[in-house]
Amino acid sequence: MDRSNKPYDGLFGRPTSHMLAMSAASSSSLSLATILSSGLKGGITGGIEICITYPTEYVKTQLQLDEKMGGMKRYKGIWDCVVQTKREHGIRGLYRGLSVLLTGSIPKSAFRFGTFEELKRRSVDEHGNLSPIKRLLCGMGAGISEAIFAVTPMETVKVKFMHDQTLRNPQYRGFIHGVRHIVRTEGIRGTYQGLTATILKQGSNQAIRFFVMETAKDIYRGGDPTVYVPKAWIFLFGGVAGAASVFGNTPVDVVKTRMQGLEARKYKNTLDCAQQILRHEGPKAFYKGTVPRLSRVCLDVGITFLIYETISDLFKKYLNI
Secondary structure, three states: OOOOOOOOOOOOOOOOHHHHHHHHHHHHHHHHHHHHHHHHHHHHHHHHHHHHHHHHHHHHHHHHHOOOOOOOOOOOOHHHHHHHHHHHHOHHHHHOOHHHHHHHHHHHHHHHHHHHHHHHHHHOOOOOOOOHHHHHHHHHHHHHHHHHHHHHHHHHHHHHHHHHHOOOOOOOOOHHHHHHHHHHHHOHHHHHOOHHHHHHHHHHHHHHHHHHHHHHHHHHHOOOOOOOOOHHHHHHHHHHHHHHHHHHHHHHHHHHHHHOOOOHHHOOOHHHHHHHHHHHHOHHHHHOOHHHHHHHHHHHHHHHHHHHHHHHHHHHHHHOO
8 A cells, every 4th residue: 555645635635726716605605694694684683773762862962962162052951852852843853863874774784793793703713712802803893894884974964964953944854865965065075074983983882892792691601602691691791781882982972973063174183073172161071971872872782682693593593594
C-alpha cells in the first residue's frame, strides 16, 4: 500500500474549485436568508411596538424641541404637553408622524436584526457563545448599520413633521408632501441632518441593549446556548436593556433631535449643537425628556425582544429558518 506523505483528502477526495464555489454560494445564500428572515421578523415586531408606544415618543420629542432660548417654555411638563396637544389637535395629534415610523420600521429592523444576527453568526465561539466584547461590538455594528441606511432619514422627517406641528402655520400637508418639500428645498442631504449624532446614538443604543440582553440570557443559560429562556424573562431582560440605554445615551439623543429639527441650520455641526445647548441651557438640558423616554424605551425594547424571539421560534418551527 502506498503510504506516501500525500495529504489526506477525506472519503470523497480533495474539494474541487467547483465544490468550493458551491460552498461559498451556499454560505452567501445562508447569510442573505438570515438577513431577510431577521428583517421580516423585525419589521413585524417594529410595526406592533411603534403603534403601542408612539405617543410617549411624540411627547419626548416635543419636550426636547421646547428650547429655553430666552422665551417662555411652551410646555410645563409631560402631562401639559399631552393636554395641549389633545386640545389643539385631538387625540390623533399624539400620533402625528406615526406614518413615517411605520414606513421606516421594516428597513430599520431589517438592518438592525439582520446585521446583528449576521455579525453574531460570524463571531460566536465553538460553543455558540459571544464574548462580552463581541456582544458589544455586534450590537454597535447593528446600530451603525441601521443609523446609516434607515434611521437617519426616517428620524429627520419625523422630527421635522413634529416640529412643523408646533408652528402657527404648518407647511406640511402630509407625509408625501413633507418629504417632497424637504428634498426640493434642502436636497437629499436634508433628510440626512444629524447623521453623526444618529450614528453615535444608534451605535451606543444597540451596543448597550444587545450587550445587556445577550449577557442576561447567557447568565440565565449558564453558558449553554441551547437552554430555553422563558418569554417572561426575555421581556424583563429587554426592559433592563432599554433602561440602561436611556441613561447611557440620552444626551446624544437630545443633540440628535436638535440637529434634525426645523432650526437645525443655526448649528454648524453636532459638536457646535452640543456646545450651544450647554452654553445656553446648562447640563440638565441634555436630559430633557428622560422620563417619557424611559417609560417608552423600557416598554419598547421589552416588547421588541419578546415579539422578535416569539416570531423567531415560529419561523424555526414552521419554516425551519
